[in-house]
Amino acid sequence: xxxxxxxxxxxxxxxxxxxxxxxxxxxxxxxxxxxxxxxxxxxxxxxxxxxxxxxxxxxxxxxxxxxxxxxxxxxxxxxxxxxxxxxxxxxxxxxxxxxxxxxxxxxxxxxxxxxxxxxxxxxxxxxxxxxxxxxxxxxxxxxxxxxxxxxxxxxxxxxxxxxxxxxxxxxxxxxxxxxxxxxxxxxxxxxxxxxxxxxxxxxxxxxxxxxxxxxxxxxxxxxxxxxx
Amino acid sequence: xxxxxxxxxxxxxxxxxxxxxxxxxxxxxxxxxxxxxxxxxxxxxxxxxxxxxxxxxxxxxxxxxxxxxxxxxxxxxxxxxxxxxxxxxxxxxxxxxxxxxxxxxxxxxxxxxxxxxxxxxxxxxxxxxxxxxxxxxxxxxxxxxxxxxxxxxxxxxxxxxxxxxxxxxxxxxxxxxxxxxxxxxxxxxxxxxxxxxxxxxxxxxxxxxxxxxxxxxxxxxxxxxxxxxxxxxxxxxxxxxxxxxxxxxxxxxx
Numbered sequence: 148x149x150x151x152x153x154x155x156x157x158x159x160x161x162x163x164x165x166x167x168x169x170x171x172x173x174x175x176x177x178x179x180x181x182x183x184x185x186x187x188x189x190x191x192x193x194x195x196x197x198x199x200x201x202x203x204x205x206x207x208x209x210x211x212x213x214x215x216x217x218x219x220x221x222x223x224x225x226x227x228x229x230x231x232x233x234x235x236x237x238x239x240x241x242x243x244x245x246x247x248x249x250x251x252x253x254x255x256x257x258x259x260x261x262x263x264x265x266x267x268x269x270x271x272x273x274x275x276x277x278x279x280x281x282x283x284x285x286x287x288x289x290x291x292x293x294x295x296x297x298x299x300x301x302x303x304x305x306x307x308x309x310x311x312x313x314x315x316x317x318x319x320x321x322x323x324x325x326x327x328x329x330x331x332x333x334x335x336x337x338x339x340x341x342x343x344x345x346x347x348x349x350x351x352x353x354x355x356x357x358x359x360x361x362x363x364x365x366x367x368x369x370x371x372x373x374x375x
Numbered sequence: 376x377x378x379x380x381x382x383x384x385x386x387x388x389x390x391x392x393x394x395x396x397x398x399x400x401x402x403x404x405x406x407x408x409x410x411x412x413x414x415x416x417x418x419x420x421x422x423x424x425x426x427x428x429x430x431x432x433x434x435x436x437x438x439x440x441x442x443x444x445x446x447x448x449x450x451x452x453x454x455x456x457x458x459x460x461x462x463x464x465x466x467x468x469x470x471x472x473x474x475x476x477x478x479x480x481x482x483x484x485x486x487x488x489x490x491x492x493x494x495x496x497x498x499x500x501x502x503x504x505x506x507x508x509x510x511x512x513x514x515x516x517x518x519x520x521x522x523x524x525x526x527x528x529x530x531x532x533x534x535x536x537x538x539x540x541x542x543x544x545x546x547x548x549x550x551x552x553x554x555x556x557x558x559x560x561x562x563x564x565x566x567x568x569x570x571x572x573x574x575x576x577x578x579x580x581x582x583x584x585x586x587x588x589x590x591x592x593x594x595x596x597x598x599x600x601x602x603x604x605x606x607x608x609x610x611x612x613x614x615x616x617x618x619x620x621x622x623x624x625x626x627x628x629x
Contacts, residue, residue, distance in 0.1 A: 150562075150566070152589070211613055212613065215588060215609065216588040216612060217589055218585050218588070218589070
């Protein structure tokens with residue numbers, strides 16, 4: 148039997164996918180702006196954040212309406228819950244893209260220094276995680292979502308290494324205190340990107356497999372479904 | 376439809392059953408080709424209001440009505456209004472399905488026949504079209520001679536909808552059309568309502584608030600004969616303006 152609110156759920160998915168593509172591109176541009184010292188591109192990222200925020204508000208409203216009018220259950224209910232949370236994660240990813248872009252101008256005199264750090268490698272890995280997390284949502288693919296979870300350690304390690312290296316640089320070469328501080332903060336921002344990608348992946352696993360795995364609530368892939 | 380997109384407009388509609396005032400001063404506009412739900416606790420006047428729209432209350436002794444009910448800008452309570460023609464234009468579906476003890480075919484053909492249509496070809500077309508519109512055709516097309524009473528409850532209700540559609544109404548009033556049905560039959564009726572609004576203006580009384588949320592575009596909340604709030608359904612169920620509405624839709628009273 149056809150269900151007319153299927154259309155509303157499709158719209159919700161479509162909006163999330165569009166928002167996902169937009170924030171993916173925002174990260175792309177922000178990373179490129181840092182590594183290529185492109186101030187114009189950084190400004191573009193900052194301007195386009197308004198669009199991300201618009202998606203955030205529309206998605207909240209769409210979810211509220213569907214919750215109130217259709218009393219979703221089972222898969223539909225999980226899509227709504229996951230949709231609300233993924234929206235939140237995407238909006239935060241968008242904010243981080245802006246945070247990255249905001250430091251481009253301050254780093255202009257220190258391009259050579261930036262090139263010696265792991266920022267580019269970290270950013271590429273984090274961007275890939277976000278991309279895969281969004282793909283796992285688009286394709287309802289919990290296996291891909293699990294791969295994202297596994298990549299998080301790599302970025303955490305690079306963040307720790309970068310932190311230690313920057314502390315060392317500040318101690319040994321005070322003339323690099325300013326860029327080292329920027330790099331430290333950028334590294335933390337990038338690490339947060341990966342965390343948001345991880346959260347999205349957990350939401351996808353909840354959506355498809357009906358399992359809550361965050362905070363190691365159910366770490367086994369074959370554990371039973373949620374029971375409350 | 377009048378110029379503002381309203382199929383039905385009531386102005387200061389009040390109604391009493393003898394000394395008891397059942398509707399107090401109701402002014403509201405029902406939009407063309409939308410579904411409007413009437414909700415409220417038992418005795419709030421929602422069914423009385425529904426029945427006032429095609430003068431079904433005339434059949435009850437001691438009913439007094441004041442104010443206006445305009446259908447396409449014509450007051451249906453005017454003395455020169457043909458009540459039979461009004462009820463053809465503003466059809467009604469009741470809580471308990473009530474097919475005639477006749478065949479499926481004759482149930483549908485009844486209305487057109489008393490309106491003077493007797494050619495078999497024409498009646499065949501009307502029966503097929505009405506049953507298709509009511510999403511019943513596929514289930515009964517091979518056995519149109521079967522008694523309407525032999526159908527399941529959900530099918531009987533769709534037969535009654537088909538019977539109402541056969542006389543080309545413009546408005547369909549539904550008084551708790553799914554309250555006697557199981558969840559699957561209810562879901563079918565709800566999907567049907569969604570499809571029918573393309574061609575018809577629908578007003579539905581329901582005790583089931585979730586049903587009102589699912590099927591309607593506009594919702595009117597009645598309480599003790601008064602219209603407390605009327606708004607788009609999405610507003611009534613996400614951010615009602617009146618506290619009484621909020622209390623009712625959240626289940627705090629009623």
